[in-house]
Amino acid sequence: MKLLEGKTVLVTGASTGIGRAAAVGAAKAGADVVINYHSRDDEAAACVAEIEAAGQRGLAIKGDVAAPETATEFVVKAVEAFGKVDVMVSNAGICPFHSFLDMPVETVQRTVQVNLLGGYFMCQAAANQMVRQGHGGALIAVSSISALVGGEYQTHYTPTKAGLHSLMQSTAIALGKHGIRCNSVLPGTILTEINKDDLADEAKRKYMEARIPLGRLGQAEDLAGPIVFLASDMAAYVTGAALLVDGGAFVNLQ
Numbered sequence: 001m002k003l004l005e006g007k008t009v010l011v012t013g014a015s016t017g018i019g020r021a022a023a024v025g026a027a028k029a030g031a032d033v034v035i036n037y038h039s040r041d042d043e044a045a046a047c048v049a050e051i052e053a054a055g056q057r058g059l060a061i062k063g064d065v066a067a068p069e070t071a072t073e074f075v076v077k078a079v080e081a082f083g084k085v086d087v088m089v090s091n092a093g094i095c096p097f098h099s100f101l102d103m104p105v106e107t108v109q110r111t112v113q114v115n116l117l118g119g120y121f122m123c124q125a126a127a128n129q130m131v132r133q134g135h136g137g138a139l140i141a142v143s144s145i146s147a148l149v150g151g152e153y154q155t156h157y158t159p160t161k162a163g164l165h166s167l168m169q170s171t172a173i174a175l176g177k178h179g180i181r182c183n184s185v186l187p188g189t190i191l192t193e194i195n196k197d198d199l200a201d202e203a204k205r206k207y208m209e210a211r212i213p214l215g216r217l218g219q220a221e222d223l224a225g226p227i228v229f230l231a232s233d234m235a236a237y238v239t240g241a242a243l244l245v246d247g248g249a250f251v252n253l254q
């Protein structure tokens, strides 16, 4: 019996990076998977092909998570296609690195809308569906090590990640009576498109690598196992938790 057999898993922002690795990881664990994506039709189709290659059903639905109606539509279409929603992985996010003193208003607003409000509406829409179904479920927010530490060029971003971490703590309380578990993963520095430009700075990349006890930056696939675990019945008594997946970077202060 595979860990997610019989479950329908939804993942936002899943045409690339951690979301895609989570979607494919869930399919390999036996789930049918519905992905949300923003703009890359080719990458979304490639993700669905990987889900199908794992022997599961896959479906891609385009939409901007910043708009609340995207969440409602995502859940409705997932239920139309596969009958139910068991897991929501709220992953979509942006991090347009920028200095604090001259941060454009629009950049702050967009980052909050996508990362925090997008996650809020996706989790709310999924939770309402899970309550209607009556047999529980799991919400997993892709927060960040940035929920716990600052970043000079991430003053708009780190509060959204702290917000998602906090959202999972509050929803764990609000939804426990419905059997819905709410947890977050806190990735460290994972090599994806979101930080490609930032880590093109050789000095910064070497500094980040040197801080990591496990000796390397993360890969998107490093998040698949922790997300599948939190989605699965192996984590039946885990709610309100936050799982660092950072190669030990956070604890490596001295």
Ligand code: NAD
Pocket: 012, 013, 014, 015, 016, 017, 018, 019, 036, 037, 038, 039, 063, 064, 065, 066, 091, 092, 093, 094, 095, 114, 142, 143, 144, 145, 146, 186, 187, 188, 189, 190, 191, 192, 193, 194, 195, 220
């Ligand atoms: P990524 O850029 O590959 O993935 C982000 C995904 O979100 C992309 O597919 C993008 O299209 C999608 N997206 C962006 N705006 C969207 C919108 N408005 N609507 C729908 N989708 C949207 O980078 P990633 O590293 O895989 O990022 C995934 C998540 O992981 C993000 O929330 C990010 O904050 C978080 N995270 C990443 C790292 C890291 O080091 N890479 C560390 C901690 C947390």
Ligand code: RM4
Pocket: 095, 143, 144, 145, 146, 151, 154, 161, 187, 188, 189, 190, 194, 195, 198
């Ligand atoms: C993460 C963390 C990483 C950064 C990404 C964009 O939360 O801060 O170091 O590369 O965001």
